[in-house]
Amino acid sequence: MDGLNRENGIGRVVDGFTEVGALTRSVADRFEGVFHTYRSELQRLAGAAPSMADAARDVIAVLEAAGASFSAAFPNQPATECAAGCAFCCHLAVAVPPGVAEMIWDHVAETFTAEARSALLVRLQVAEAVALAAHDPTTVRRRCPLLGAENRCTVYPVRPISCRAFTSPSAARCERLIGGTGSGDGAIPQNASLFRLHRDATAALEQTAKARGEAGQQKRLAEALLDAMGRPFVNAAPG
Numbered sequence: 001m002d003g004l005n006r007e008n009g010i011g012r013v014v015d016g017f018t019e020v021g022a023l024t025r026s027v028a029d030r031f032e033g034v035f036h037t038y039r040s041e042l043q044r045l046a047g048a049a050p051s052m053a054d055a056a057r058d059v060i061a062v063l064e065a066a067g068a069s070f071s072a073a074f075p076n077q078p079a080t081e082c083a084a085g086c087a088f089c090c091h092l093a094v095a096v097p098p099g100v101a102e103m104i105w106d107h108v109a110e111t112f113t114a115e116a117r118s119a120l121l122v123r124l125q126v127a128e129a130v131a132l133a134a135h136d137p138t139t140v141r142r143r144c145p146l147l148g149a150e151n152r153c154t155v156y157p158v159r160p161i162s163c164r165a166f167t168s169p170s171a172a173r174c175e176r177l178i179g180g181t182g183s184g185d186g187a188i189p190q191n192a193s194l195f196r197l198h199r200d201a202t203a204a205l206e207q208t209a210k211a212r213g214e215a216g217q218q219k220r221l222a223e224a225l226l227d228a229m230g231r232p233f234v235n236a237a238p239g
Contacts, residue, residue: 038066038197042204047211052099053106055208059099060161063201067164067194078191081171087151088174089166090144093137094221096160097202098209101224104146107158120145121229127222137220141178145222160221165198167191 042059049055071077082089108117123145131137148154153163168174168188177188202218210216219227 035196035200038062039200039204042201043207046204046208049208051102052205052209052212052214053102054099056097056099056103056205057158059201059204060103060158060164063161063164063197066197070193070197074193078167078189079169080167080191081169082167083171085151086171086174087143087147088171088178089163089168090147090151090153091141091178092166093131093140094144094160094162095218096162096221096224097205097218098214098216099205100160101219101221101228104155104158104160105225105228107155112154121226124222124226124229128220128226131220131222141180145225161198161202165190165195167194 045058046055206216
């Protein structure tokens with residue numbers, strides 16, 4: 001009788017794990033299916049947009065909705081200390097896919113005064129000169145030309161995708177690793193699923209540009225904005 005009870009107990013435990021395992025695999029498949037739908041919609045909307053700037057607007061709108069939905073629907077999301085006025089990540093090198101710089105420039109043209117646009121042009125020229133002079137432009141740590149007073153982004157509603165993707169669980173860690181106030185070690189952890197959403201959004205714009213016969217690679221933010229502004233590049237002295 002004891003042996004039968006033991007076998008019955010083992011059977012119930014094994015059946016439970018088997019059932020939950022099957023459900024987990026099913027959920028994993030559904031999870032991947034959601035991302036497939038997300039990528040398909042990004043490509044569909046971007047492909048139908050009349051310009052790459054419009055494609056960027058549509059892609060970012062879907063990205064923001066997807067990110068908000070993900071954060072609301074899935075519990076126990078990693079905590080983040082990102083907040084207005086915390087600008088350590090605004091000193092990292094930023095690259096933008098096709099359409100994003102044009103979208104930003106449209107916003108600048110509509111909302112900046114002529115004086116502010118001229119000042120921005122100078123900052124962009126200096127930033128690009130610094131990048132061109134660097135052995136590895138991706139390692140340059142420099143205040144973003146779009147960062148304004150009180151360390152607030154002057155184009156926040158249309159900020160680049162990579163800026164939206166960056167999250168940090170520790171402002172102190174950012175200060176050590178980016179601000180250079182200490183040794184620090186390793187990288188700054190990111191929310192993997194949210195980062196995936198941003199990576200797919202970037203890929204959608206790259207693929208859309210290529211499909212239109214345009215350059216699909218990302219550009220440095222300053223370089224891309226100077227191109228979008230249609231202003232000749234002036235080899236300003238790094239400051």
